[in-house]
Amino acid sequence: MLVRVPPDYVLRQTWPSLVDFLTKLGGISPVPGGYVSSWYRDVEANRRANGHPHSSHRVGLAVDYVCDSKWHPELIEQGRALGLIVVRYATHLHFQALPAGGAIAQFPHLFA
Numbered sequence: 001m002l003v004r005v006p007p008d009y010v011l012r013q014t015w016p017s018l019v020d021f022l023t024k025l026g027g028i029s030p031v032p033g034g035y036v037s038s039w040y041r042d043v044e045a046n047r048r049a050n051g052h053p054h055s056s057h058r059v060g061l062a063v064d065y066v067c068d069s070k071w072h073p074e075l076i077e078q079g080r081a082l083g084l085i086v087v088r089y090a091t092h093l094h095f096q097a098l099p100a101g102g103a104i105a106q107f108p109h110l111f112a
Contacts, residue, residue: 006040006060010110014059017106021061021097024082028075028095034067037092054104054111061103062096064089 011018041049041057049057056062065075072088079086079095087094104111 003036003038004040004042004045007042010040010060013110014061014107017097018060021084024079024084024097025063025095027082028078031067031071031075034065034071036063037066038062038064054101056096056098056103059103059107059110061098062094064092064094066092 006014006018038049038057039062040060041051041055043058046053046055046058051057057064067075072093075093076086076088079093085096085099087096098106
């Protein structure tokens with residue numbers, strides 16, 4: 001699976017928030033067989049993933065992590081302890097830096 005990196009114009013505008021987010025993600029212990037399935041999504045990729053139009057994926061401040069569900073409780077605890085918002089889905093864990101609506105509130109010009 002190809003994981004998209006945010007384009008330059010997004011990186012330039014979100015850099016401090018992005019560095020903080022990625023630093024926090026780095027504090028989560030990797031698990032055997034786990035992988036990031038989604039990071040940055042442009043409008044079309046977000047639509048294909050059935051993502052919310054104001055998803056933090058649109059500005060690179062969210063990742064989806066796929067792993068055996070036996071690791072979910074531990075990873076959820078680690079993510080929350082680092083100040084991340086963690087949502088458990090049937091197929092993956094979703095980690096994001098900002099609360100719901102936070103990405104569009106902080107970076108409205110990137111959703112125009």
